[in-house]
Amino acid sequence: MSPPDGIAMPAKPAATGCHGGAETMQDAARAAGKSAMLDRLAADYPKGPHDQPQSMCPAFGSLRVGLRMRRVATILSGSACCVYGLTFTSHFYGARRSVGYVPFDSETLVTGQLFEDIRKAVRETARPAEYDAVVVINLCVPTASGVPLDLLPKEIDGVRIIGIDVPGFGVPTHAEAKDVLAGAMLRYARNEAEAGAVASPRTKLADGQRVTLIGELFPADPPVVAAMLAPMGLAIGPQIPAREWRDLYGALDCSIAAAVHPFYTASIREFAAAGRAIVSSAPVGESATADWLDAIGKAANISAKTIDIAKAQALAPIRAAMAANPTTARLIVSGYEGSELLVARLLMEAGATVPYVGTALPRTEWSEPDRAWLEAQGTHVQYRASLEQDIAAMRDVKPDLAIGTTPLVQAAKEQGTPAVYFTNMVSARPVFGTAGAAALPGIVATQCKGRERFSRMVGFFEAPGSTKPAKAEVV
Numbered sequence: 001m002s003p004p005d006g007i008a009m010p011a012k013p014a015a016t017g018c019h020g021g022a023e024t025m026q027d028a029a030r031a032a033g034k035s036a037m038l039d040r041l042a043a044d045y046p047k048g049p050h051d052q053p054q055s056m057c058p059a060f061g062s063l064r065v066g067l068r069m070r071r072v073a074t075i076l077s078g079s080a081c082c083v084y085g086l087t088f089t090s091h092f093y094g095a096r097r098s099v100g101y102v103p104f105d106s107e108t109l110v111t112g113q114l115f116e117d118i119r120k121a122v123r124e125t126a127r128p129a130e131y132d133a134v135v136v137i138n139l140c141v142p143t144a145s146g147v148p149l150d151l152l153p154k155e156i157d158g159v160r161i162i163g164i165d166v167p168g169f170g171v172p173t174h175a176e177a178k179d180v181l182a183g184a185m186l187r188y189a190r191n192e193a194e195a196g197a198v199a200s201p202r203t204k205l206a207d208g209q210r211v212t213l214i215g216e217l218f219p220a221d222p223p224v225v226a227a228m229l230a231p232m233g234l235a236i237g238p239q240i241p242a243r244e245w246r247d248l249y250g251a252l253d254c255s256i257a258a259a260v261h262p263f264y265t266a267s268i269r270e271f272a273a274a275g276r277a278i279v280s281s282a283p284v285g286e287s288a289t290a291d292w293l294d295a296i297g298k299a300a301n302i303s304a305k306t307i308d309i310a311k312a313q314a315l316a317p318i319r320a321a322m323a324a325n326p327t328t329a330r331l332i333v334s335g336y337e338g339s340e341l342l343v344a345r346l347l348m349e350a351g352a353t354v355p356y357v358g359t360a361l362p363r364t365e366w367s368e369p370d371r372a373w374l375e376a377q378g379t380h381v382q383y384r385a386s387l388e389q390d391i392a393a394m395r396d397v398k399p400d401l402a403i404g405t406t407p408l409v410q411a412a413k414e415q416g417t418p419a420v421y422f423t424n425m426v427s428a429r430p431v432f433g434t435a436g437a438a439a440l441p442g443i444v445a446t447q448c449k450g451r452e453r454f455s456r457m458v459g460f461f462e463a464p465g466s467t468k469p470a471k472a473e474v475v
């Protein structure tokens, strides 16, 4: 994929893991018997052109998915510094739950005692009155040392035991780590459902055909989607990642899995194994919503006439919301949530110019409609975007507003460009349907007004008589 005129992409940065030793860790893990697991991760979460986007420890994604579930205990196995960072971050994001930890030293690691300690911790934690499942997450060092979580019991007194390896040298982003745990749970739940009767979700499932939405969504988004599907007689079921174990059965019990976040490769594999249709893209803006409702309707064998009725009801208010919230801003969009292409597509339909979209996630077949649409408008779509590529794009595009990761926002503000953190923007607002068509262009218009303020700030901090910002001096 070549960049459009005017955007110079920097050379590929050198591959580095969290501690600069990804290849060493990979070699150690393979020597310790983890080759099949690493091959699976490499196939599910392909790397390149940049080997590992700069973001937080990937294991946070798995930890977060476990911590957000009712009646699920989560135990980390890893270096104390990694566990400190992960627990700090999870409590910063309001986990309000304890995180289990099995510590180790070089002796317990090399003698195999660490695995025995993990097994003991799992036995003590698996109390059926309190938990449906116990999740154990191997971080980098235990994974590289071959700690065999697959040898843990699969179940203790009815409590499911899920052991997963989530090494930073195998899972590129925290977004994909969400899929590692969600996929492992779906696999377990699918096998249970295929073996016999399972519990119903706490909230009764809607009658008729259901659509399961895959992705962590703003709470107002699923009801918006449900309203768009209702004219076709379709409903939504529990989402993935699930909030309770029994919701996994409800999520699997659908006609269609909608990959609205396009990187849940392991989860989608389980829906496909269960015989469910998979639909790409998502209902953002007018054209994507029309295409998405068409695809959903066809997958559910709904008549063309009924699909047209659903489209007419959904599209008119979206069109009106966009007309009421126009934008002419020039933007770049970059993030590591996996919804970057959708957000860019929505903003372009609202009138924005978006020459560059970067995402830390890989290219998958479920974002293909959005990639094709964006590139047809002349937008450069950069999968596995590095910070260096995002910054180079910002310098070339000279946007009115940069929507991006924390370091990109910092770089933008240093040069006086208004900028907003992608995650904060999309996680606190609806994206789908009419609500998204009003909310996102609105925030862009508000943020763009800050340009003059940023210019004043840059001017204020510049040293007198200098064209460079003032530097602190040690006296």
Ligand code: SF4
Residues within 6 Å of the ligand: 018, 019, 057, 058, 059, 078, 079, 082, 085, 139, 140, 141, 167, 168, 169
């Ligand atoms: S688990 Fe691995 S990627 Fe995460 S902080 Fe520790 S060394 Fe880094």
